Amino acid sequence: MADSKPDTSQKSDKLKNMSAHAMQTFQDSIDTKLAAMQILPDNIARAAAMIAECLTQGNKVMSCGNGGSAADAQHFSSEMLNRFELERPSLPAIALTTDTSTLTSIANDYSYNEIFARQIKGLGHRGDILLAISTSGSSVNVVSAIKTAQDRGIGIIALTGKEGGDITFNLSDNDLELRAPGSTTARIQEIHLLIIHCLCDLIDRTLLGLDLQETTR
Numbered sequence: 001m002a003d004s005k006p007d008t009s010q011k012s013d014k015l016k017n018m019s020a021h022a023m024q025t026f027q028d029s030i031d032t033k034l035a036a037m038q039i040l041p042d043n044i045a046r047a048a049a050m051i052a053e054c055l056t057q058g059n060k061v062m063s064c065g066n067g068g069s070a071a072d073a074q075h076f077s078s079e080m081l082n083r084f085e086l087e088r089p090s091l092p093a094i095a096l097t098t099d100t101s102t103l104t105s106i107a108n109d110y111s112y113n114e115i116f117a118r119q120i121k122g123l124g125h126r127g128d129i130l131l132a133i134s135t136s137g138s139s140v141n142v143v144s145a146i147k148t149a150q151d152r153g154i155g156i157i158a159l160t161g162k163e164g165g166d167i168t169f170n171l172s173d174n175d176l177e178l179r180a181p182g183s184t185t186a187r188i189q190e191i192h193l194l195i196i197h198c199l200c201d202l203i204d205r206t207l208l209g210l211d212l213q214e215t216t217r
Helices: 008-039 041-056 068-081 100-109 117-123 140-151 165-169 185-207
Strands: 061-064 093-095 129-133 155-160 176-179
Touching: 008 185, 041 061, 041 129, 041 155, 041 176, 041 185, 061 068, 061 117, 061 140, 068 093, 068 129, 068 185, 100 117, 117 140, 129 140, 140 155, 140 165, 155 165, 155 185, 165 176
Parallel strands: 061 093, 061 129, 129 155, 155 176
Antiparallel strands: none
16 A cells, blocks of 8 residues: 655645745735835824923823734833833833723723723823824724823824724824824734834933934934
8 A cells, every 4th residue: 555645745835825925914014114104204203202291291101002002002101111222211101901900890880982081080191191002093992082081181192094093083183193004904003013113212312312313223
């Protein structure tokens, strides 16, 4: 009886197709970043200046989002509270996505749409900033958080995608939107993470009084 052998040629073709697909994903990400580079740097600089001024005045930055955007909110606050790339004092930041007891009790007693807004009512103060993250721009609980923050005199920096969604229509002239180009959630999230890293870097360099022209890599 002949030994059965795996079809190595078929397996090789499958791996080549997978490799090609991965390469295309890299290319799509590069194309989206290049598009973002053409439209976002000025507003990223404005957002970093807003946050630096907020922190200089003794205020804090709160952040919120759902799913991957919740992870981004936590990523930002961790970079503020610990450090990014430069040594500096810890900076006041709160991710409103981390306290499961608070999140679930608000969702249970009131509504999931209120999980961030109700925290802002207790923690937010005039002069603070809310970093609101939503790839669709239409997350109801993020929109609710924005409205509550505005009522309390808290500035908004919104990271959105696609067409901006409901968030775009709920921002005031004093708020700032950083809208990632692209239509897929994954590419938008990649831009949001890059924006966050840009913000962290610029905030640190501003607070430390570094010459951006001399220190830009």
